[in-house]
Amino acid sequence: MIESFANGALALLGISFLIFMHELGHFVAARAFGVRVETFSIGFGRRIAGFHRDGTDYRLSLVPLGGYVKMAGEYGDFDDEQVLDPGDLASKPIWQRFIIFSAGVVVNIALAFVIYPVAFGLGVPFMSPSIGTLVPGGAAWRAGGQVGDQILSVNGNTVYGFEDVGLEVALGDPEHTVLHVLRGERELDLVLQSDRVDSRWDAGIYPPASARLVVASGEQSPKPAERAGLLDGDVLLAANGLGVGQVYRGRTLGAREVLQRARTSGQDLVLSVERAGQRLDFTLTPEALDSQGGRRLLGAVPLARRVAALRGPAAAADFPLAVDDVIMTLAGAPLLDRELLLVAAEQGPLELSIRRHEQLIEAKLTATQAQALLSGDVALAGDETQRFIQPLKGGALEDAGALPGDEIVSLDGQPLADYAALLSALKNSHEDVVVHRVGLARGEQSFDLDVRMRPLPIMDDGLDLKPVEITHDLDLAGSIAAGWNASTHALQTTAMTLGKLFTGSVGMENLGGPLSISFITYKSAEMDFAKLLFFLALLSVNLGFINILPIPVLDGGQIVFLMCEKVKGSRLSDGFMQNAQLVGLVAILALMVVVTYNDILRFFA
Structure with a gap:
């Protein structure tokens, strides 16, 4: 309990420190040009603590989600005809105000260049950037990746941990992503064509x-x-x-x-x-978790016997299987389980009946060719063009009596052409209908089952496996070099992420808000102080980039107004500024709603 409280306090102090340094940049620049600073606040809302000195109220406010520096003579503090005081912000030349508004961002970026080397000097733990699991048929699998490959770089950018790999793939060219890996003592390049998964580009790999x-x-x-x-x-x-x-x-x-x-x-x-x-x-x-409120399902997937992809020896022209072939039988018996195929492959040649372009043909695999199945060079997936199903463990259909290999022929009396038609029929059925009459065929038999849809049970055993970790513990020169590389790369990836958000290449659902930031910061503090520093350096770069966006109420918006003022040759009207600030406030609030909604979804997931 005490340790959890200490980690939480450390995370809060870290975030507060970044906000403090950002506002300190504005404060120092304003004071340097003789601008009177009325308030220096960490947080928003009601003042809960602080002190007054030299005309400035230094305060800690109730809501610790940011901070601000209130300067005298900001837009909105005066009428258009009012004579400005020398200590007012608006009385200063445009170039001085530009420095004042950009100073917070400059401090955040500079801070990253300081914190990163310190973190590397202490020794930062990362998840090992190695391939622990390959998704059969996934991008890395198709490119020839193997379990145990150590990923050294992605698209020429050094990766420190597995977290970096996912980010680089998501931001890279989906048609040409290069993983430079170490396999044994040999280095080689894997050229990927990434797959679109949950609104982002994915390599189809998991950490060890x-x-x-x-x-x-x-x-x-x-x-x-x-x-x-x-x-x-x-x-x-x-x-x-x-x-x-x-x-x-x-x-x-x-x-x-x-x-x-x-x-x-x-x-x-x-x-x-x-x-x-x-x-x-x-x-x-294992015990079943409470799944009330979950999505109601029939609880069945198509039998996984369609050839989704081939690689290595299985991709040779003389190999008996081709992509999109559906393996119907093994040694004359229906193929109901991929494991049966692997057992048979261990024993030697295979006799298969396959469906290819609506034709049934016989295929024979030699003992050597059968090894391609054992070595994982044949990726099998569900066949949605047929009606044969695999009931899920503990699902509604299994409880009703369905068996692997059963064929769903109708739903509520309506004939079904294939598994895709079943999904469509369920999607179009009224949400209040929870019991469906499912028509099944099993060999020569045909029968109906009344199936009450319900959420799949989630089994919990209270176990997980600790990820493989590596620690980058560098000397002074190495820490500085790695820190510089991490800082510049953080700038690049943050800029690319923002660009891809605007173009739609990265979905808005990938954005995180205050809850995600707090949670990740807490977890970093829980893991290691150096890891906390590393994340704070990244967060500092993000804070700088967010503030430079051309949105009124943010620093970037104020800089845009300065440019408009320069072109116009005079101050912008007070009415225009108030309206622009209102628009900016609405935009920020809308963004906060989106990211907080994303945070809540992640929490309940």
């Missing part, structure tokens, strides 16, 4: 996980892993009979895959762990 367990504590009662006696830092050795590092179906299993296979078995988890040099065994039963 160590075998060390992270055991969650329940707020009101212990979670399954905690009840079973597992502890943070236990090293996973095996789960439900599969060992970490074991060669299984032609590949070596990592901790994440071992744990995931145990979770999807639908059985209790039987885990073997190492603790203080001893091997210990634990059994735990």
